Amino acid sequence: MASRRGVWAVTTLALMGGSFIAGVVLTPHLGTRDSAAPTPRVAIGDSVRGELRAGSPINLKDGSRYQHFRLDLGAPEILLLELEAPFAGSITVLDENNGLLAHEAPDAGVGSRPQVGFRAPAEGSYTVVVSGQDHRGFGPFTLSAQQVDLQQPDALVDAGELRGWHEGSATTHALEVTERARYAIALASDSFDTVLEVTGNGVSREDDDGGDGSNSLVETILEPGTYTLRVSAFGGESASGLYTLAVTSQPAPDMTGMVNQGPLPLDRMLTGWLEPRAPNTYTLQVDTRGPYTFDLRSDDFDTVIEIEGQELLLEDDDGGEGTNSRLQADLPAGRYEVRVRAFGSEGPGTYTLVVRQGR
Known part of the structure; x- marks a missing residue:
């Protein structure tokens, strides 16, 4: 089909991070906008405003409106995109060939501020699509893009927090405990169902969804020593995305006189x-x-x-x-x-x- 606004193309969104984005989407081809309507850009470390209106392009899968932006990168990066909107929205990232790189459509509803992290494999231009989750998604929004710093300490000592990127195989981090205490080790991600393992010094603990939603939480008393924190995804190695690993502690209870068996x-x-x-x-x-x-x-x-x-x-x-x-x-x-x-x-x-x- 032809359109004054460009060539129309049929795009099927496929499996991404364990979630199937079903349906066929009829969209204006993202690379053929005329000069009278240039594609707005979003830059790293900045934010851009947009608005979904009745006249915005329509996703024929569900009647939702969308708006797309161009993101230019000079080198491979790991980025975090965030959407602030008065409607239940989603964020999709496409590469130069309109291949799907990342998608996030939380089911928390209005005001959930969806975030999506993705690894750009090379320099180039990427497309970021902001959409409503159904035909009721209208209104102004703000889209921001931040570079994620993954510089990590050699080991967390007693407490601390770090960000990491999971892709394929498990990732490990070291925890140094200097005094006996009650520890809470939390692993959270918006991109995949987390699994956390804590081993070392006679301890072997694992948790899948003891935290909020599909996040992981291990709470236990740890003696001084070195422990390994292993981060993986539930159900296989296909998932990828950003995660946060946080360790907190509080004084351990006095075990004197306790009988556990x-x-x-x-x-x-x-x-x-x-x-x-x-x-x-x-x-x-x-x-x-x-x-x-x-x-x-x-x-x-x-x-x-x-x-x-x-x-x-x-x-x-x-x-x-x-x-x-x-x-x-x-x-x-x-x-x-x-x-x-x-x-x-x-x-x-x-x-x-x-x-x-x-x-």
């Missing part, structure tokens, strides 16, 4: 420490058949208690006050396993556990 006595309250996704197991010997009450409490996490034995499997999440657990059951004589865990991926934290005969 072993025999569970009657009528005696135990205090324990629970790591996320790692239940603590006790053994209970019941000599007399009858009713028993188990109380599990914590101010740090939502508790779950499980009792297994004598062909019974019992569980309670929040039968106590708030998110605490209380389980009452008639138990035959015999040996039981009593497991303490957190609901979902909550933890770590301290808890108290007591079992009494009767109700």
